[in-house]
Structure formats: structure tokens, C-alpha cells
Amino acid sequence: MTEQKQALFTIFGATGDLAKRKLYPSLFRLFKKGELADNFAVIGTARRPWTNEYYREVVLESIKDLMNSKTEAENFASHFYYQSHDVSDSSHYVNLKDLGEKLRKQYKTAGNQVFFLAMAPQFFGTIAEHLKSENILTGEGFERIVIEKPFGTSYDTAKSLNDSLVKVFSEEQIFRIDHYLGKEMIQNIFAIRFGNLIFDNLWNRDFIDNIQITFAERLGVEERGGYYDHSGALRDMVQNHTLQLLSLLAMDKPATFTKDAIRAEKIKVFEQLHNPTDDELKKFFIRGQYHSGTIEGKKDISYRSEPNVDPESTTETYASGAFFVDSDRFRGVPFFFRTGKRLTQKGTMVNVVFKQTDSIFGHSLQPNVLTIYIQPNEGFSLSINGKEVGEKFSIAPISFDYETDATATGASPEPYEKLIFDVLNNDSTNYSHWHEVRASWQLIDRIEKLWAENGAPLYEYKSGSMGPTASDDLLADYGAEWVWKPEPKN
């Protein structure tokens, strides 16, 4: 039987987009599964002067597609309380404290508290300080804080944010969200790697030629131009998601399948990330920006013409490159990555390209490739060489596919649901440790600096393509090519 959790959740930014689109539906899913029942309450806070009644209507609206019965949904929403609050105003924390004390008793939450910071990062430090100075933290039960991305915009900003948090919370209490880590197939990497003798034994530089990580988006920046123009693909997608995924692919086998053992192995990978020389930096990392193009008969505008984007912007909407890990397991093996907007097709995947076997057939053979599909489809496929049916002996790659459309089956938990579940269970496996964030920023800062000083070309690429050809050339230098080459649809 599911053990029901006891906790008071305080959501900062309760009127915002993230809370409505992700947090309320995910809490409701946990409620429906019995993970949350009688002993939980939620305080939503933001500046808007909402009432409890109005707040509950907003919550009900956000879960309307998930509800089986009105009674169940209303029961869930009855646990929600709204407190108007400006996080920069110390006097407002008094009301928050009083309401928290009342709800902790009313719902018998055992003093457990989870704080979600679903608002802009510049407020995180001030919120953490006030939680301590206003005695909202009582030390009675567990007290955990969940932080949204981005965790800083450089090493310096990440460090000062972290410094302000660790004055109040220990590393074990801080959960830095990378929602990709909650995805079903990212979690499946553990099962594939460590649950199969063939992969467990072959997962190293003797057998793997290269690993390719693709985060391709079909859409452009949409309404996020203002934010994106100050961020770019490298900060938005590579510092966090790409390097986190890389760490799961590159890590050594943990002694046990426990959060501490997994974290230790992940941190080792971040510490072994190859620090490129200046020449390598120029060679290994490629940036691009989309210009207009036609896809399926529809014309896309260029990045510089997007709303809230500087018409002379040099922000990259595409980043690609090769990371290396200086470990015994993977020294010298390129981890190629590419991520970009307005590419040919949406798709997140990993291709593990194995080395070619010595051929006795008089011609070279295709390498074996293990593909892990992360989104929109979920699954994996393994391509091996086999004999084509017929009198002639000819060899062709055959693909074993297991692919499931998660949205169609609805079987996969939403990443945020999984992540909230993990917070309640004190499982930080799928969250980023400070050492990981620190090491990733230190490397990303070097690339950012080179690009800011115009030390590398900014390639244009056509909307609807798979990015600049410079990225293909980088792989060609290693005798490799991108495995996934979706056909452009003009």
C-alpha cells in the first residue's frame, strides 16, 4: 500500500505559469495515486490579492483535464490556501508564518515543509533568508527547498545564489530542478546501462566510438524572445540538460542503486570533464542563429525579426560541439551534442555509436547503434547487422525497435510529478548537486567568453534545417556523422 505523505507545501509564485501548468496538475496526480491524502496542505503566495475561493478555482481549472469526479477534485482543492505576499517585504512573512502554523496543526503535517520557488531567481536568496529570520523554518520535521532553473547565468551568479541558499539550507535540503531528469527515458538509462550484460560490459572507450545527444526543437523563441536573447542555447539547454544527460551516460557503475552512490559517480564525471585548451575551445564548439526559411509551405521569420529580440542580436539559437570526459572509461571518446530552435523536427534522443568490428566480408559494415528516444517519443532501438533474405550473401543493418508514444498511453508520470514524489521521499538522484552545477558553469563560462569576444563564427542556418553544416564537419573530423538526419519538409 502507498504510504501517504505528510507535508505543508508553500509555493512562491502561485499565480504564475509554472505553478498552473506543472505544479498543481502534478500534485493532483500524486493525490489521485494516494501519495497525498489527508495530511497535506498548500499555501500559494504571490502579490495578487486573491482569496482562497478564487485560488481554488484556479487550481480546479488547472486540473480540469485530469479529474475523474468533481468531488475528488474539490476535495483536493480544499487543501489549498492563498496568502497575498511580496517576498521583498519582511512584514509579510508574519502572515505566512501564522497561516503555516495553523495549517500544520489542522492537517497534522508532522512539521514537514516543502518550499517551491516558482519565480524569478533574483528572489531566491531573499526568500531563503526570510524563511530563517522569520522563523518559518522550525526544524520540527523535514524542510526542503525546490529551486527552478536557471540556477545562475554564469559561475559567479550561480555561486552567489548558492552562497545565499547554503546560509539557510544544507545541500541535502536543496533540490535544484532539471525537469529533463524526471523524464521516463532518462531514468531508463540506468536500466539499459546497468541491467543488461551486453551494455554493462561494452560501455567504455574500447567499444564505443562516439555518443550523440540531440535536443532539437521545431519551434522558435515564440513569446520568450526577451528572456532568450539574454540566455541563448548554451545557457538554456547545454549547461543543464545536456551535461546532466552526459553525466548519466558517462558515469561509472555505482556500487548500489542509491542516491548517494549515484550522485558520487555523477559528480566524478563533472569533475573529469575535459577542460579544453584555447585551440580546442575554438574547434569543439559551434554556434548558429536561424534565419528565415520555409517549412511545410509556411514561412518562418528570422531570429532577429522575432518580437523582443535585438535586431542585431548575436545570441545563438543553436549550439553544438564535442565534450570529452577524462576518465579511464571514456578518455578520448567524443560526446557530440547539438541543440537548437527552428530545426527540421522536434526530437530529443541519444545515439550511442559502437566501434566497427573487423569485417571478413570484403567491405566495411555499419556500426551498431543504440538509440534512446527521450521525447516526443519514448523508447529505444538497437541497430545490428544481419543477412538480407535471398540467395546472395549481403549484409544490411536491421533495427530492433521499442518505441512507445507516452502521450498516447499516458503511462509515464509527468516529470514534475516524479520530481515532487522524489522530494517527498528525500531522493535527490534526479536533482543537480552544487558540485555538478559549479563544474558545468566553469566550462560553459569559457565558451561564453570566447563567443562574447567574437572568437568564433556565428553561423546562420536556415529555419527548418538541422543547423549549420559546421556541426557536420566537426563530426566528420572524427570520422563520424550524425545518426539522426530528419528529412527537411519544404
Ligand code: NAP
Ligand atoms: P511567471 O508566470 O512570470 O510567474 C512569476 C510569479 O512570481 C507570479 O506568480 C508572480 O505573481 C510572482 N511574483 C513576482 N514578483 C513577486 C514578488 N515580489 N513577490 C511575490 N511574488 C512575486 O513565471 P513562471 O513561468 O511561472 O516561471 C517561474 C520560474 O520557473 C522562473 O524562474 C522560470 O525561469 C522557471 N521555469 C518556468 C517554466 C515554465 O514552464 N513556466 C519552465 C522552467 C523553468 P504576482 O505578479 O501576483 O506577484
